[in-house]
Amino acid sequence: MGSDALPTMNDVAREAGVSVGTVSRCINGIPVKDASRRRVEAAIQKLNYRVNNYARGFKTNKTYCVALILPSLGIPFFSLLAEEVTAALNKRGYRMVLMVTNYDSEAEATSVSLVRQNKMDGIIALTYNPNIDFDASVPVVSIDRHCGESTTCVSSDNFRGGQLAAEGLIARGCRKLLFMRIGSDVASEVDKRAIGFESACRARGVAYEMLIVNDEATTLPLFRYLEEHTHAGVPDFDGIFCNTDRLALQMQHKLTELGVRVPEDVQLVGFDGVNDYVFGCPPCSTIVQPVAQLAETAVETLFVKDSAAVPSLICLPVRFEAHGTTKEA
Amino acid sequence: MGSDALPTMNDVAREAGVSVGTVSRCINGIPVKDASRRRVEAAIQKLNYRVNNYARGFKTNKTYCVALILPSLGIPFFSLLAEEVTAALNKRGYRMVLMVTNYDSEAEATSVSLVRQNKMDGIIALTYNPNIDFDASVPVVSIDRHCGESTTCVSSDNFRGGQLAAEGLIARGCRKLLFMRIGSDVASEVDKRAIGFESACRARGVAYEMLIVNDEATTLPLFRYLEEHTHAGVPDFDGIFCNTDRLALQMQHKLTELGVRVPEDVQLVGFDGVNDYVFGCPPCSTIVQPVAQLAETAVETLFVKDSAAVPSLICLPVRFEAHGTTKEA
DNA sequence: TTGTAAGCGTTATCAC
DNA sequence: GTGATAACGCTTACAA
Numbered sequence: 001m002g003s004d005a006l007p008t009m010n011d012v013a014r015e016a017g018v019s020v021g022t023v024s025r026c027i028n029g030i031p032v033k034d035a036s037r038r039r040v041e042a043a044i045q046k047l048n049y050r051v052n053n054y055a056r057g058f059k060t061n062k063t064y065c066v067a068l069i070l071p072s073l074g075i076p077f078f079s080l081l082a083e084e085v086t087a088a089l090n091k092r093g094y095r096m097v098l099m100v101t102n103y104d105s106e107a108e109a110t111s112v113s114l115v116r117q118n119k120m121d122g123i124i125a126l127t128y129n130p131n132i133d134f135d136a137s138v139p140v141v142s143i144d145r146h147c148g149e150s151t152t153c154v155s156s157d158n159f160r161g162g163q164l165a166a167e168g169l170i171a172r173g174c175r176k177l178l179f180m181r182i183g184s185d186v187a188s189e190v191d192k193r194a195i196g197f198e199s200a201c202r203a204r205g206v207a208y209e210m211l212i213v214n215d216e217a218t219t220l221p222l223f224r225y226l227e228e229h230t231h232a233g234v235p236d237f238d239g240i241f242c243n244t245d246r247l248a249l250q251m252q253h254k255l256t257e258l259g260v261r262v263p264e265d266v267q268l269v270g271f272d273g274v275n276d277y278v279f280g281c282p283p284c285s286t287i288v289q290p291v292a293q294l295a296e297t298a299v300e301t302l303f304v305k306d307s308a309a310v311p312s313l314i315c316l317p318v319r320f321e322a323h324g325t326t327k328e329a
Numbered sequence: 330m331g332s333d334a335l336p337t338m339n340d341v342a343r344e345a346g347v348s349v350g351t352v353s354r355c356i357n358g359i360p361v362k363d364a365s366r367r368r369v370e371a372a373i374q375k376l377n378y379r380v381n382n383y384a385r386g387f388k389t390n391k392t393y394c395v396a397l398i399l400p401s402l403g404i405p406f407f408s409l410l411a412e413e414v415t416a417a418l419n420k421r422g423y424r425m426v427l428m429v430t431n432y433d434s435e436a437e438a439t440s441v442s443l444v445r446q447n448k449m450d451g452i453i454a455l456t457y458n459p460n461i462d463f464d465a466s467v468p469v470v471s472i473d474r475h476c477g478e479s480t481t482c483v484s485s486d487n488f489r490g491g492q493l494a495a496e497g498l499i500a501r502g503c504r505k506l507l508f509m510r511i512g513s514d515v516a517s518e519v520d521k522r523a524i525g526f527e528s529a530c531r532a533r534g535v536a537y538e539m540l541i542v543n544d545e546a547t548t549l550p551l552f553r554y555l556e557e558h559t560h561a562g563v564p565d566f567d568g569i570f571c572n573t574d575r576l577a578l579q580m581q582h583k584l585t586e587l588g589v590r591v592p593e594d595v596q597l598v599g600f601d602g603v604n605d606y607v608f609g610c611p612p613c614s615t616i617v618q619p620v621a622q623l624a625e626t627a628v629e630t631l632f633v634k635d636s637a638a639v640p641s642l643i644c645l646p647v648r649f650e651a652h653g654t655t656k657e658a
Numbered sequence: 659t660t661g662t663a664a665g666c667g668t669t670a671t672c673a674c
Numbered sequence: 675g676t677g678a679t680a681a682c683g684c685t686t687a688c689a690a
Contacts, residue, residue: 006466008666008667008668010667018676019676019677019678020668021669021670021678021679022675022677024668025669025676027668028669031675032675032676036676050442050445051667052446052666052667053448053668054448054667054668055666055667055668055669056668056669057383058383058384058387058666058667058669058683058684059667059669059670059681059682060668060682061682065426073402073408073412074405074408074409074604074606075606076606079408080402080403082408082427083401083403083429086428086429095428095443095447098425099415100412114424117381117382118382118383119383137335246607249607250607253608275403277403277405277575278575278578278579278582279579337682337684338683347661348661349661349683349684349685350662350663350685351659351660353684353685353686354659354660357685361659361660362659365660381682381683381684383682383684384666385683385685387666387682387683387684387685388665388685388686389666
């Protein structure tokens with residue numbers, strides 16, 4: 001469809017009565033005689049010319065494309081991250097190619113290979129493959145999980161988040177705490193949520209349990225735990241820190257089923273703090289990840305990459321936010 | 330970082346002791362003597378060579394990149410659509426460049442311009458700009474809204490969805506129906522939800538009201554309506570069809586606040602039917618959009634584009650699904 | 659079946 | 675300041 005010969009720089013040069021060199025300089029902001037500039041601009045206008053980024057990138061070895069590798073978009077944290085990364089890249093004149101892996105190692109590997117093939121300028125990756133092999137030819141910034149020596153990892157301050165959760169619950173009167181997690185057993189920054197939580201509990205001398213289920217993907221064992229530790233509507237604990245908001249919501253649901261009131265009987269803190277699409281705020285009391293800054297930092301770091309000392313880990317500050325599943329402090 | 334000279338096809342040819350032509354043919358599946366093929370493959374392996382898609386696309390005028398233009402990722406329907414479009418494209422060897430417009434016309438225009446500049450092979454767009462100017466040089470498939478003569482629009486069967494909602498409510502005993510919508514006043518396929526609803530109500534001879542608020546972006550007028558039409562916990566209506574699941578959830582919340590029980594006093598049907606990330610099913614009784622097929626069809630249509638007669642509108646079947654905000658049928 | 663070479667649309671390096 | 679012109683890595687006639 002359409003008149004199939006889009007104008008090239010040659011056409012512009014001919015139209016303007018100058019050489020392609022001048023057109024190129026004009027386009028790239030290199031000083032050119034004012035008269036020439038005007039004629040080139042007129043020609044560009046007239047022909048509706050657009051520079052061909054492929055040809056340009058072919059020459060300059062820059063494609064202005066960055067890949068974002070993500071397990072899924074079905075979780076608000078991931079989709080918000082994708083949105084913010086797009087924004088951060090676009091702001092800098094880059095495009096974002098989205099690759100969704102569905103938590104599959106093979107898909108992750110394929111994605112990496114595609115990146116090289118497409119000469120993309122960088123990768124921002126949130127992956128679960130413990131031994132993913134990033135091509136050394138392209139800079140990588142990972143999110144939430146360290147991926148080898150030469151890559152920088154950007155994440156929230158998960159340790160501090162764990163502390164804040166414990167401290168928040170304690171400050172609201174909890175004395176028998178519980179931590180819950182379900183998910184991947186690949187080591188990542190996310191693990192530090194538990195460690196920070198534990199550390200704060202110990203520092204305050206508050207009793208706690210750690211319930212970490214990494215081998216199964218279902219919440220069943222967690223539900224069972226709640227059942228077994230609730231007698232006549234009275235649970236053995238009065239505060240739960242869940243590894244994600246999603247988990248917190250699932251537990252809230254289960255507790256209600258068991259006749260346990262949230263937050264009166266048990267207070268609940270999640271992690272992520274992404275605004276719910278219905279109500280415009282996080283769906284539970286939570287540790288808020290600074291997603292926009294995560295994205296900004298990842299992008300920024302990607303482009304600083306070539307310079308000397310890049311940190312291996314950058315942690316961004318989190319904060320506690322109350323949203324109905326905790327009492328007044 | 331990394332030894333900065335990635336191997337080119339020339340390097341492979343030299344290594345294999347053949348010409349670049351042979352290497353190229355080998356890579357593109359054009360018959361080559363078996364011995365040559367083996368040597369080329371060995372050389373590729375040894376040098377860890379990957380074809381440079383930019384150079385290739387530069388020559389063939391195909392970039393194997395398609396742009397997806399979306400208002401946001403913050404709504405499950407959009408993020409699921411993005412995920413499915415990525416999958417459908419990847420399956421065919423294409424990459425997806427994601428562009429998020431935040432419902433901004435200018436951003437939409439910028440996106441379109443970027444597409445041309447990057448010589449992308451197509452656009453799949455869900456936009457709100459009534460007079461968006463797609464460059465004629467690239468095929469476009471729009472979702473939910475018609476965008477000019479030469480583009481195909483893919484959408485759910487919104488009219489049928491509206492009918493199903495009305496029929497579903499009526500079959501469950503509702504006799505005083507209400508339709509609610511809030512949002513953009515740009516004409517789109519989505520409008521047909523209301524029309525289908527109305528048509529079914531009339532066909533069944535059931536009383537109904539249409540509450541359509543397109544000029545403001547807040548739910549306030551809808552909330553006010555509910556208040557004004559509820560007396561001592563008894564509303565003037567017994568079934569509401571909301572234009573989206575999101576709206577349905579907001580209304581459910583408000584009704585509960587007003588002491589109206591859902592579904593006992595008022596039944597609620599939404600539209601979209603994307604699984605909630607917490608519970609793995611739609612959050613309310615709803616008309617389910619076939620998002621995966623929407624994506625597949627959009628991609629398929631994009632590539633058939635060059636052939637003669639492409640339809641101007643393709644509607645995909647929807648279905649009613651009960652999820653707690655309606656009674657048993 | 660294979661090698662050779664032109665050309666895709668830019669940028670960058672020369673002379674001028 | 676500007677105009678030629680040689681790359682960039684690949685595909686594809688065309689010749690062998």
